[in-house]
Structure formats: C-alpha cells, structure tokens
Amino acid sequence: MKLKIAVLPGDGIGPEIIDQALKVVNAVCNKKGHETEYTRGLVGAAAIDDSGDPYPEETHRICMESDAVLFGAIGDPRFDNDPKARVRPETGLLTMRKKLGLYANIRPIMTFPSLLHKSPLRKDLVEGAEFIAIRELTGGIYFGRPQGRSEDGNTAYDTCVYHRYEIERICRLAFDFAMKRKKKLTMVDKANVLATSRLWRETVQELAGDYPEVEVDYMFVDNAAMQIIQWPKRFDVLVTENMFGDILTDEASVITGSLGMLPSASIGLHTSVFEPIHGSYPQAAGKNIANPLATVLSAALMFEYAFDLHKEASLIRQAVEASLLAGIVTQDIEPLNAATTSEVGDLLADWIEKSKQF
Ligand code: IPM
Numbered sequence: 130m131k132l133k134i135a136v137l138p139g140d141g142i143g144p145e146i147i148d149q150a151l152k153v154v155n156a157v158c159n160k161k162g163h164e165t166e167y168t169r170g171l172v173g174a175a176a177i178d179d180s181g182d183p184y185p186e187e188t189h190r191i192c193m194e195s196d197a198v199l200f201g202a203i204g205d206p207r208f209d210n211d212p213k214a215r216v217r218p219e220t221g222l223l224t225m226r227k228k229l230g231l232y233a234n235i236r237p238i239m240t241f242p243s244l245l246h247k248s249p250l251r252k253d254l255v256e257g258a259e260f261i262a263i264r265e266l267t268g269g270i271y272f273g274r275p276q277g278r279s280e281d282g283n284t285a286y287d288t289c290v291y292h293r294y295e296i297e298r299i300c301r302l303a304f305d306f307a308m309k310r311k312k313k314l315t316m317v318d319k320a321n322v323l324a325t326s327r328l329w330r331e332t333v334q335e336l337a338g339d340y341p342e343v344e345v346d347y348m349f350v351d352n353a354a355m356q357i358i359q360w361p362k363r364f365d366v367l368v369t370e371n372m373f374g375d376i377l378t379d380e381a382s383v384i385t386g387s388l389g390m391l392p393s394a395s396i397g398l399h400t401s402v403f404e405p406i407h408g409s410y411p412q413a414a415g416k417n418i419a420n421p422l423a424t425v426l427s428a429a430l431m432f433e434y435a436f437d438l439h440k441e442a443s444l445i446r447q448a449v450e451a452s453l454l455a456g457i458v459t460q461d462i463e464p465l466n467a468a469t470t471s472e473v474g475d476l477l478a479d480w481i482e483k484s485k486q487f
C-alpha cells in the first residue's frame with residue numbers, strides 16, 4: 130500500500146518528536162512492504178516566521194492532497210505574553226481544524242502497566258483505567274462570533290455557538306464508538322447553566338432513540354472533572370463540546386502518569402490529522418529530551434484510522450510497551466538515567482525491525 134502522508138512538525142519540540150515518529154513509521158512500512166510519500170509543510174510560529182501566515186495555503190493544499198497528516202505541536206512563547214499580537218501560532222491549528230472539517234477529536238486515555246507508579250493517583254484507581262474522550266473540535270466558544278473587545282477596550286466577549294447538525298454528527302460518532310465498546314456513553318455538559326448545553330442534551334436524548342442498547346449518562350462538567358480523578362474507571366466513551374473536552378483531556382492525561390504519552394486523532398470531512406495531545410514544550414526545544422511516545426502513538430492511530438492497518442498499529446504499541454518495560458524512556462518518566470528523544474526513537478525502530486511478527 131502507498132501511504133501519502135503530510136508531515137507538519139510545527140514548533141518547539143515538534144520537529145524532534147516527529148522525527149522519531151517517522152523512524153517508527155518507516156520501520157513498520159519497511160517491514161510490511163508499504164511505500165511512503167512524505168510532504169512537509171509549515172504551520173504555527175514556524176510558518177509565521179516564513180510567510181506571516183500560521184496556516185499557509187500551501188500547507189492546506191499539502192494536507193488536502195494527502196491521505197493523513199502527522200502533526201507535531203504548535204505554540205511559541207514569543208507570542209504568549211503579547212495580548213495584542215496580530216497573528217498567533219495557535220490560530221494556525223484552529224484554522225487547520227476548521228478548513229479540514231476536523232469536527233471529532235478522539236483522545237484515548239490509557240494507562241500503561243509499567244507506568245502506574247508515575248501516576249499521582251493511587252494504583253488501584255489507575256490500574257486498568259481506559260476510556261475514549263471524544264471532543265467536538267470545530268464549534269463552540271473556540272469559533273463563535275462575535276468575539277472581541279468593546280471600542281473602549283474595557284469589555285471583552287466570546288460567543289459559544291452550536292448548531293444542531295454539529296452536535297448530531299459528533300454524537301452519532303460517539304454512539305457508534307459506544308456500540309463497539311461497552312455500550313456506555315457519558316455526555317458531559319453544563320446544561321444547568323448554558324443554552325448550548327441544553328441543545329446538546331436535547332439532541333443526545335433524541336439520538337439515544339436510535340441506539341436503544343447504549344446506556345447514556347448525562348454529567349455536568351464540574352462533576353465530570355471530579356469523577357475523572359476520583360474514579361476514572363467509571364468512564365468508557367465520553368463525548369463533550371470543544372472547550373470542556375480541551376480541559377478534561379489535559380486533566381485525564383494525568384492519570385497516565387505523563388502528558389507525554391497520549392495521542393489523538395482528529396477526523397472529519399477531509400484528511401485526518403494525528404497529533405499528540407501535549408503542546409510544543411518550548412523549554413525543551415532542540416535539547417533532545419522530550420518524550421516522543423505520544424507522537425509515536427499518534428502514528429499508530431494513523432495506521433488504524435487513516436489506512437485501516439491494524440497490525441501495523443499494534444506493532445507500534447507493542448514497541449512502546451517494550452521501551453517502557455526496558456526503561457528506555459525520557460526524563461519526564463525517568464528523571465535519573467533518562468534516555469534521549471532520539472534514543473527512544475531508535476530503540477522503537479530497532480525493536481520493530483527485529484520483531485518476528487510478520
Ligand atoms: C489542544 C490545544 C489547543 C486547543 C491549543 C494549542 C489551541 O490545547 O489541542 O488541546 O486548545 O485546542
């Protein structure tokens with residue numbers, strides 16, 4: 130099979146972690162006889178520096194013409210403390226999501242047996258915790274208009290907007306996930322306060338009729354934030370709107386023991402994007418210390434979702450388990466005696482090459 134992949138390293142540690150993911154993708158493809166065609170594109174601060182546009186037309190074209198996008202990270206502190214900055218790197222990510230129609234962000238929250246001791250939660254709470262958070266990605270307060278300031282500059286406003294069709298398509302996808310798993314869906318909202326949340330709830334109640342086997346649990350977001358930490362095993366498929374999903378998945382990543390472990394898939398109308406859920410970690414950029422595993426696991430999701438190649442995905446996950454077991458891990462996991470970013474990538478590629486599985 131020929132895999133046409135757009136590679137968007139982005140900012141900060143993006144280029145380093147993407148390099149490791151590519152080593153892994155190459156190792157799997159060599160093994161299985163797939164051909165790869167990579168096209169690199171600029172995004173984020175790197176693209177602003179080049180052209181002034183954080184998601185240039187050229188990058189969009191590359192994404193549209195590829196079968197999948199492998200994405201590093203976005204963000205640069207040069208822009209963070211300048212509230213008046215005209216363009217921001219993050220706008221590039223949001224524009225990409227909107228233009229590619231990536232309305233569903235799938236974030237599998239998992240635990241790794243060899244990392245249980247790294248979680249700030251008790252072992253009995255974490256062991257076996259595993260759920261899928263499905264975050265709506267192209268609506269809500271991230272995109273609602275009007276947004277801005279009053280003329281005198283003393284008032285600022287954001288608008289949260291959801292149309293029924295936007296809620297329906299993401300929730301159908303969530304119901305479908307639930308049907309393939311434990312037939313249990315938790316819908317998180319703030320229906321006791323927000324009109325958009327009430328529309329979400331109404332829409333889910335209507336859809337539930339089409340999925341009589343799925344048990345739906347409605348939960349307010351403040352309560353969900355508490356329960357994710359108190360008893361993560363109660364969740365199986367969680368669906369929520371854009372901003373709640375952003376916050377809850379950062380929180381959920383803590384269960385795993387390191388933010389550097391969790392991958393994501395963004396799917397929708399055009400090419401799907403695979404990216405770690407963590408940010409660009411600028412303090413570590415260029416130091417060869419960042420954890421590449423979230424990006425490597427995002428590449429595993431890419432094999433599954435974009436190419437329907439499940440054995441390839443499984444091989445990558447096994448390689449990751451092997452590196453964790455061998456203790457070849459970066460400093461976020463093992464502050465003393467840490468491996469470098471590229472050492473972890475080399476080990477994974479080598480493990481895959483030597484694996485007797487195919
Ligand atoms: C994420 C990030 C982004 C978001 C930022 C970088 C705009 O936090 O992908 O979770 O808020 O969606």
Ligand code: MG
Pocket residue numbers: 375376379406
């Ligand atoms: Mg986030």
